[in-house]
Amino acid sequence: MTGLAWTLARRDLRGGWKSFRLALVGLALGVATIAGVGSFGAGLVEGLRENGRVILGGDMALQTTMIELTGEQQAWLNERGAVSRTRDLNAMVTGTDNPALLVSLRAVDEVWPLYGAAELDPPIALDEGLTANGALVDRGFLERMGLEIGDSFMMGEGTFRITAEILNEPDRASAPFQLGPRVIISEEALEATGLAGPGSLVRHLTRLRLVQGEAVGPVIADLREAFVDAGWRIRNHEDANPQLRRFLERLRMFITLVGLAALLIGGIGIASAVSTYLDKKTGTVAILKSLGASSRLIFTTYLLEVAAMAGLGVAAGVIAGGILPLLVGEVVRSALPVPVDVGLYPAPLLLAAAYGLLTAVVFALLPLARTRDIPPAALFRERTGESSGRSRLSDRILVAVLAAALAGLAVAASDDHVLAAVFIAGAALALLLFRLAAVAIMAGARLAGRPRWLSLRMALAGLYRPGAATPAVTVAFGIGLTVLTAVAGVQANLRHEIGQALPQDAPAFFFIDIQPDQIDPFRLLAQETTGVHDVQSVPSLRGRITAINGVPVNEAVITPDVRWVVEGDRGATYSALPPEGSEITQGAWWPPDYAGPPLISLDEEVTAGFGVTIGDTLTVNLLGREITAKIANLRQIDWTTMGINFVLVYSPGMLEAAPHTHIATVYADREAETPLRTAVAQQFPNVSAIGVRDVLSDVLAILGRIDAAIGGIAALALVAGVVVLAESVAAAQRRRLYDAVIMKVLGATRGLLARVFTLEHLILGLSTSVLALSAGTAAAWAIVRFVLYTSWTMPWLPILAIGAVALTVSLTAGLVASWRALSPPAAPVLRSE
């Protein structure tokens, strides 16, 4: 039977594919997004995996902050292979005509890099570039300092000569995050600068290249066993940059989910197109049945037709998604800090195709199943309403099973199953919500009665008449708008959060690495600089929380909002008095002359997230030493003041003897910033100045780029919605062509008909937009409050802008489609009816 069904389908499809054009565009858009992102993501994973050793700079790497490896640790590593050490820190560059510049400094030993090679311009050997106070710098450094190869600059107490520009630093992607452009010098040269003094914020990275063939896993296990309390962070080449990998995986998942939303909307377009197509085929179905065709043959025939059409859309999407990374790969690759193996990856393409085909089947099945119920008697008369229009229970169960398979596939293929499941539940809820909204709009239009104004009366009737575009437009356009509003709402809140993070009274600078003997002259210099209002300073150490109430952090139950506190080094200080800008909410501050066992003052939110309270303990690895302190009191910290604040504040008496530096904030007029930076750089060359304004503008610039990418992807969902809108409106207009012609025969002007269509689409667009903007804003609010844990600001501007665009699009689509109903001469239409 399938052979005959295929023959009939092939004949029936002649020219029929045109009815599916717009629906196929919607389907292809969703598939292309998922296929493209999946392909690129696969290239990224492959790139990270294949180049893990180069990215990490070794088979494994150990990172410590402010403390060097002991001789015993060094010896242990030396026995197992080649060892290379680098040190990363911030430094100020002076000695030129330009203002002092904060740079990201790296000092390397003579065997660096263990894997890969640094590319330099001019292409000199690395040791040649680093001998005799040679410095390698990146393009950003040359541009910002206005220097060229051969020029000199000062850093700390050392003078350097630029020997080459760094074109590629093989392990940059795994280097600790530092601010400013890159400068690389030799280890010996760093010693001469005096920048790596005791307590300076230096990150030590030690890489190990194992003897060929030796597995890294057992070595790491042995290392952990040999040095239990080392307090280092160990990384493996198989997962060279887990933070970056996690970030990119999140991004990939987010874009895939938006692609799924576009696909969902495309699916609604498919359902609408299939319904319209089969409406036109009622006569053919009845003829075939009158000639002896079984219901099953009819169903199979049209299933094959829809499958062929969907296959076309999916194939177009897969081809576009497969080719896109090849086309844009070079551009995106240069923007990413890691290598991407751009290529054709069958698995993500097949997954995208499966999503596309399943979506098409889920949405097409119910309209298709109704062909079985078309009676051959339809050849004699229009159906008289004997069919309830409801689908059979077995069909609905089948659709539910397939929809569950689609959802299951999306959840299983996602890196974050919970988030994907929440998204899918949200999408299902949105589908239901907008379907109900469509019913409400149609009921409202019906209940509005029969106003005296003819145009309004006809417009209202157009909203609820059989075959009206109301359901498809409300659902597809509504979901597209909701996705865009939600994304725009989240973005606006993030921008607002960061933009507002610079309060009026924010400090101009953070100065770090001030040695204890420099703090008093530093304060004096800052206070005497014209335009400086206030200087605050505190001692500063770095430490890593290792246990909460005796439970190691990797075993402790910590809420997601405070997990960041245990995911790296944290600043710590000690103080006899409560820090400014903090309010003691529980417990009591220790006496100023307290000299007992170590006590700690902890941030209130962090305490809640850790599930501890006053009297419990916290163990912190400070400079390689585990210190356990009892929680004495809780503070509420207002981080938005950007003043100096620490999660961990210790009682005095224990940390004073440890090597540490001071950190200072300086509040100054904008005009005072450059003179102050220059003066500090000259008098205290080891002190780094971090300009708050510079950092925020850098962060906003990065966010702007991510914003643009995510906004563009989210707009896809709306594009899919607009495509479905246009398709549904066009289909509805085709159905009412006859009505419009009869109206014209009876004397209606095109102006009247245009007014009717305009009103109809205005009402539909307005009601859909209001609902979608509300739903999108609610979703954004939930994400901002419960996923990002930040405060909520109503994003009026984007909401109103999206609303205006939505109305314009809706009106335009309606009018363009309506023009078809207004244009043709009456006679041919009447003849064909």
Next chain:
Amino acid sequence: MIDPIVRLSDITLSLRSAAGLVNILRGVSLEVNRGQHMAVVGPSGSGKSSLLAITAGLERPSSGRVEIAGQDLAALNEDTLAQFRGRYVGIVFQSFHLVPTMTAQENVALPLELAGEGGALERAAEALATVGLGARIGHLPTELSGGEQQRVALARALIARPPLLLADEPTGNLDGATGEGIVEMMFGAAEEAGATLVLVTHNDELAQRCARTVVMEDGNLRDGTS
């Protein structure tokens, strides 16, 4: 012994409409013998086409029994009924009802293809040649005149050599000369195949060509000439 090919017993047909229940047929009984040519006449809305649809098994009656060639149609499900119809009944419609996306040849071949018979396209070409359309086999319905379309429909109705040929106003959409040509062809083909012909028409001349005429009035049947 007379062996009726059509036996309708006390047929009623009521359909729901927005205005309420409409009684279209009100207890019609009818027998048509094999090889007989019969016309059904009556005013518009009297139930002629509904009677034809029920005879063809295109519509189920609300009550009563329909037997075609001894087969009770109520005993067949929708699919076996469709197969039965393909073998036993050929239908010619007033509006031709050709599949618009299929060529004349493909339209004519359909009944054979649906019955799983081989050489359908070749036989369709021959059938079209006999109705004078040998040169138009590759044309789509939109490329044919009304008369040509009805000739294609006639060829399609006859190609499976059904013992019962039903025609609903076969000349209703055609001009006089074209209609006459179709009528000649239809009667000739039915005669040649020994098929029973049941014809719904408003045309008295056409009705008179049949050996028997029955009259439908407001859902009831009155036998005219037999």
